[in-house]
Amino acid sequence: MEGGCTCRHVRYRLNGRPMIVHACHCTWCQRETGTVHALNAMYEAERVEHLAAEPEIIVTPSASGKGQRIARCPICKVAVWSNYPGSGPAVRFVRVGTMDDPSQCPPDVHIFTSTKQPWVTLPRAHARSPSSTTSTRSGRKRPRNAGG
Ligand SMILES: [Zn+2]
Ligand SMILES: [Zn+2]
Numbered sequence: 832m833e834g835g836c837t838c839r840h841v842r843y844r845l846n847g848r849p850m851i852v853h854a855c856h857c858t859w860c861q862r863e864t865g866t867v868h869a870l871n872a873m874y875e876a877e878r879v880e881h882l883a884a885e886p887e888i889i890v891t892p893s894a895s896g897k898g899q900r901i902a903r904c905p906i907c908k909v910a911v912w913s914n915y916p917g918s919g920p921a922v923r924f925v926r927v928g929t930m931d932d933p934s935q936c937p938p939d940v941h942i943f944t945s946t947k948q949p950w951v952t953l954p955r956a957h958a959r960s961p962s963s964t965t966s967t968r969s970g971r972k973r974p975r976n977a978g979g
Pocket of ligand 1: 840841905908909
């Protein structure tokens with residue numbers, strides 16, 4: 832699947848399916864997207880291929896204090912993906928809205944739902960998602976046979 836910025840100076844190709852798709856309802860994502868949540872598809876960096884210009888990397892403050900690196904078109908400044916310090920440069924959080932067909936990447940998990948806007952209603956399947964932590968899949972394994 833391909834995608835890119837609004838002026839089409841930056842174009843990318845995504846190889847394969849994302850590891851996971853996060854809808855992040857944290858207040859930082861609300862501010863940075865100007866809307867109620869970010870929608871990020873996680874890809875290993877080598878599976879995100881730039882087809883035209885390279886994006887410029889803008890270091891942006893983040894909730895952790897370590898900053899996130901946002902890849903933006905050097906002309907129209909639309910953000911196409913970002914790196915977070917937790918996962919480093921190896922993982923790119925591709926902004927689903929920049930894909931040519933965003934319907935291919937519905938969210939697998941909703942995170943930071945404790946700060947979601949009250950009028951946003953989530954599908955029932957996501958009800959067990961963590962309320963204020965990061966991912967369910969990329970984090971620690973759930974303990975098995977706990978107490979046994
Ligand atoms: Zn552009
Ligand atoms: Zn967020």
